[in-house]
Amino acid sequence: MRKIEFDGKAMEYFGIWLANILLTVVTIGIFSAWAKVRRLKYFFNNTKILENSFAYHATGWQILKGRIIALVIILILGAGSAYIPGFTFISFIMIFFLLPFIINSSLKFNARMLSYRNIRFNWHGNYKQTFLYFVLGPAMSFLSLGFLHPLFTKYYYTYYANNHSYGTSRFSADTSVKKYYLDSIKSGFLPVLIIFYSIIIYTIWDIASLMVWDVDYIDSMWITSGSEIERIISYNLNDNYVLDNYSNSFSTLLFILIPIIFLTNFIYRIFARNMLLRATILNNSNDKEISANFDSKLNPATYLWIIISNAIVVPITLGLMSPWAQIRFYKYLSHSTKIEIIGDLNLFLDKEQKNLSSLGEEYAEMEGIEVNI
Numbered sequence: 001m002r003k004i005e006f007d008g009k010a011m012e013y014f015g016i017w018l019a020n021i022l023l024t025v026v027t028i029g030i031f032s033a034w035a036k037v038r039r040l041k042y043f044f045n046n047t048k049i050l051e052n053s054f055a056y057h058a059t060g061w062q063i064l065k066g067r068i069i070a071l072v073i074i075l076i077l078g079a080g081s082a083y084i085p086g087f088t089f090i091s092f093i094m095i096f097f098l099l100p101f102i103i104n105s106s107l108k109f110n111a112r113m114l115s116y117r118n119i120r121f122n123w124h125g126n127y128k129q130t131f132l133y134f135v136l137g138p139a140m141s142f143l144s145l146g147f148l149h150p151l152f153t154k155y156y157y158t159y160y161a162n163n164h165s166y167g168t169s170r171f172s173a174d175t176s177v178k179k180y181y182l183d184s185i186k187s188g189f190l191p192v193l194i195i196f197y198s199i200i201i202y203t204i205w206d207i208a209s210l211m212v213w214d215v216d217y218i219d220s221m222w223i224t225s226g227s228e229i230e231r232i233i234s235y236n237l238n239d240n241y242v243l244d245n246y247s248n249s250f251s252t253l254l255f256i257l258i259p260i261i262f263l264t265n266f267i268y269r270i271f272a273r274n275m276l277l278r279a280t281i282l283n284n285s286n287d288k289e290i291s292a293n294f295d296s297k298l299n300p301a302t303y304l305w306i307i308i309s310n311a312i313v314v315p316i317t318l319g320l321m322s323p324w325a326q327i328r329f330y331k332y333l334s335h336s337t338k339i340e341i342i343g344d345l346n347l348f349l350d351k352e353q354k355n356l357s358s359l360g361e362e363y364a365e366m367e368g369i370e371v372n373i
Contacts, residue, residue, distance in 0.1 A: 001295055002341075006334035008046040010324040016042055017323045033067060034060030043330060044114065049339055057120075058113040066109075100130040111164060119352050124170075125163040133159045145201065146193035150180035157276045166282060167352035173280040183271035187300075189264035196257050266307070267300045274298055277337065284351060290343030298336045306332055 020035035037060045044054040077094070080087040104125050111123040137152035154177050161173035184190035277296035284290040310325035341348070 001293075001338035002050065004334045004337045004339060005048040006043075006046055006331045007048065008043060008327050008330065010327045013042060013327055014323040017326075030064070031060075033063035036060075036063055047334060049116065050341070050345065052117050055115045055118075056113055057115065058109070062109075096135065097131075099135050100127045103134050104130050116166070117349055119167040119349065122165045123163060124165060125159070129159055129163075142197060145197040146190060149193060150184045150190065151177055153184075153272060154180045157272060161276060161280050169282055169284050169352065171280055171282050173276055175275055175279045179275055180272065183275065184268050187264050187267040187271060189261070189268035192257065192260050192264050196261055199257075263304070266304060270298045270300050270303055284343075284348050290348045290351075293340045293342065295338040295340070296336060297338070298333070302332070 016038055020031070020038060023031040024035050037056070037058055040058070041056045044056040047054050077087075077091040081091055104123070104127065107125060108123040111121040114121050133152065133156045137156060141149040141152050154175055158173055158175060161171050164171045181190070274296040277294040280294045282292040282294075306329055310329060313321045314325050
């Protein structure tokens with residue numbers, strides 16, 4: 001297997017990074033769309049498989065149009081919530097059901113803007129499955145106190161891999177639910193997540209019960225004397241004291257648990273990435289003897305050391321080491337990923353080009369709506 005090479009250099013990227021920041025500030029953020037394109041072009045142009053680099057084709061104007069559309073939607077929903085009673089709930093429902101469309105548009109745009117040796121990638125996801133795995137899955141994970149999280153992680157990653165293609169050739173991955181559960185336990189993520197969700201739901205339930213009992217108690221009382229009023233005041237003061245204690249205890253638990261969740265989730269995602277890439281295959285649509293296999297050898301300790309040391313160095317240097325940190329991280333990620341081409345790569349590419357030519361490559365410029373997946 002061959003490593004995916006990355007030839008980017010910190011000093012070389014520093015010039016692009018600095019120009020991006022200065023121009024973004026001068027244009028009051030407008031240039032940030034072009035800054036993103038310049039950054040991604042640099043990273044993809046320096047990422048190589050078998051001496052050939054990737055290419056990124058998006059333009060700053062496409063990204064900017066996507067951001068303007070997103071901003072207009074947010075302003076409309078915000079204005080509606082401010083002036084129309086009950087519109088906040090309607091806005092939430094609208095966003096909930098719009099999310100799959102936004103996610104699909106984003107994934108298709110990001111895939112279509114990337115190519116390798118003049119053949120573009122693509123995304124084939126549909127609304128129903130995206131809603132199930134990207135929107136409903138996390139909600140069900142929460143309601144199940146985290147017990148279903150590894151299950152939905154498996155379906156999420158498998159759906160993500162199986163609906164990407166290179167030219168007309170589809171990626172495919174088949175992973176084990178059992179392995180996801182074992183990795184989530186091994187990383188410590190699932191036990192911590194279950195504790196965290198349980199505490200949140202128990203706290204919400206307990207406070208809600210207290211408030212309901214409070215209302216029932218006051219409604220059942222007949223205020224007939226000064227002593228009765230004193231009882232109510234004393235009761236409410238005690239109630240507020242209990243709620244304050246809940247708030248303080250909950251804040252302390254969050255302060256302790258969130259860093260642990262963050263750490264264990266990092267480790268769990270490393271295990272999941274390694275497993276997914278090892279199970280991923282790219283088969284030529286016309287010749288099953290030509291394919292590509294993948295491997296990932298991310299090490300949790302090394303990965304976390306890079307993340308933590310970058311997070312320390314960048315603020316200390318007032319951001320000046322950010323280019324070095326980004327190059328360092330991306331280089332480790334690339335070099336930990338391997339690919340094995342089975343068969344003749346040139347024959348594979350020739351057949352893909354012929355397939356695309358015969359089909360007539362369909363390409364609609366999706367606007368650059370950005371959703372980080």
